[in-house]
Amino acid sequence: MISILKFKSIILIAGLIPVLISCSEKKVSSTDSSTPEASTPGLTTSPVETNPPNTKYKPAFEGQTRINGVKTKTAYKATVITSSLANPWGIVSLPDGRFLVTEKPGRLRIVSSAGTLSEPISGVPKVNASGQGGLLGLCLDPDFASNRMVYWSFSEPGNLTAIAKGRLSADDRALENVTVIYRATPAYEGSLHYGGRVIFDRSGNLLASTGERSDLETRPQSQSVSSGLGKIVRINKDGQPVSGNPFMGQAGARPELYSIGHRNPQGLAIHPVTGDLWESEHGPRGGDEINRVEAGANYGWPTITYGIEYSGERVGEGIYQKEGLVQPVYYWDPVVSPSGMTFYSSDRIPEWRNNLFIGALSGMHIVRLVIENNKVTGEERLLTGENQRFRDVTQGLDGALYAVTDQGRLYKIEKE
Structure with missing residues (x-):
């Protein structure tokens, strides 16, 4: 069932009618936000993060964290297209306006714009779905219209991040000639930090993110050029x-x-103007990052971080800046747990054009970052009242944003 979510005066009584959330009409507009009121209406506000940080670390430059908030002035609405997915992890638009969606337990489905789910597509290799593993991110071949090739990341039995490809059959029911084309070795008996995003650059090359598998014994491999862990390949x-x-x-x-030098990179996106690769990365307790990824660069983990251990202890030597190690463009402390992301390139909402939209898991919202000259100049939090762990965001052929959540929802976010 389709529902439209409206956050105005009705939000005051939303808690009294939870059974109606799937059939109520609610509108999201620029005035409906948890962001404090702007001193100049419609422009900027105080930073959207109001909770205290975990550390007293100082940012390397102004605007690296807790940038001023912004508010969308264009009225927009969010619609729940379906709530029947099972732990969706990745979403990509098909040329006909439908969506290809991965489900963490190991299923691949097609979802129509009306929310109809296909049967699971056959041919997907077995995944290790324990912990943070499973069927993860996916992307289409740049020549998908002619070759129907799909690429995806998954945690392979044997416990490593793997990249596979296969041809989507003409009837959309099967993946054919499936081949694992890359494995991020060494394998490790753990269930955390697989990374898991894949994306094509403008040259037709495939970029994939791998995690460092979380544990103290594997962390140093992020810094080792002889290991496939904690890298962009x-x-x-x-x-x-x-x-x-x-x-x-x-x-x-x-x-x-x-x-x-990456920890657990769960988001990759190509800037629509510059073609640069951008990445979102989970920090420990604090220190979630947004990076503009450059060839050959070292992003520091675990040598530097703006976070601390979950125990409250410092990470390593407790340093957060070091010569030769690249600073994040932006970071969060406390964390929002950034995952899949996309740049908005449509003209439907002009003020969003070239902004970066990121699914936040523990933050339970969608982050909007305004970026100018490779620096973040504003932050907004969308759909904060939905209480959903937003796992991935993509732009549809219709110029709307689409987002999947761990709880199984697919949202459409569009101009009203």
């Missing part, structure tokens, strides 16, 4: 390293590596 459609990769030819280095 750049490979071709057959899984081979791309010629010109930054570590290629370096003694002991893996030729597929594109950047190093």
Whole structure:
């Protein structure tokens, strides 16, 4: 059933009618936000984060954290297209306006714009769905219209992040000629921090994120160029390293590596104007990051971080800046747990154009970041009243944003 969510005066009584949430009409507008009132209406506000940070670390530059809030002036609405998905993890738009969605337990489905779910598509390799593992991010081949090839990330039995590809059959019911093209070794007996996003760059190369598997014994591998853990890798459609990769030819280095020093990167997006790669990354207790990823760069984990251990202890030496290690463009403390993300490129809501939208898990909202000259200049939190763990966000062919949540919902967010 389709529902439209409206946050105005009705929000005052929303708690009294939870049984009606799937059939009530509610409108989201620029005035409906948890952001404090702006001193200049419609422009900027105080930072959206009001809780105290976990540390007394100082940002490396102004605007690196707790930037001023912004409010969308255009009236928009959010519609629950379906609430019948099971732990959706990744979503991508098909050329006909439908969506291909991964479900963490290991299922791949097509979802229509009206919310109708297909039967699970056959041919998906078995996944290890324990902990944070499962069927994860996906993307379409740039030539999908002619070759129908799909690429996806998953936690493979044997316990590592793997990338596979397969052809979606003409009847949409099966993946054909499925091949695992890359494995982020070494394997590790753990159930956390797989990374799991895949995306094509403008040159037709595949970029994939891998986690460092969380534990103290695996963390240092983020800094090792001989390991596939805690990295962004750049490979071709057959899984081979791309010629010109930054570590290629370096003694002991893996030729597929594109950047190093990552913790658990769960979001990748290509800027629609510059073509730059942007990444979201889970920090520990504090220190969630947004990075603009450059070839050969070291993003610091676990040597530097703006977070601390969950126990409250410092991470490593407790430093958060070091020469030669790249600072995040933006960070959150406390965390919002950023996951899948996309840049908005439609003209439907002009003020959103080229803004970055990120699903927040523990934050239970969608982050909107205004970015100018590679710096964050404003932050907004959307759908804060939904109490949903937003796992991935994509833009549809109709210019609307679509987001999936761990609780099984697919939202459509569009101009009213």
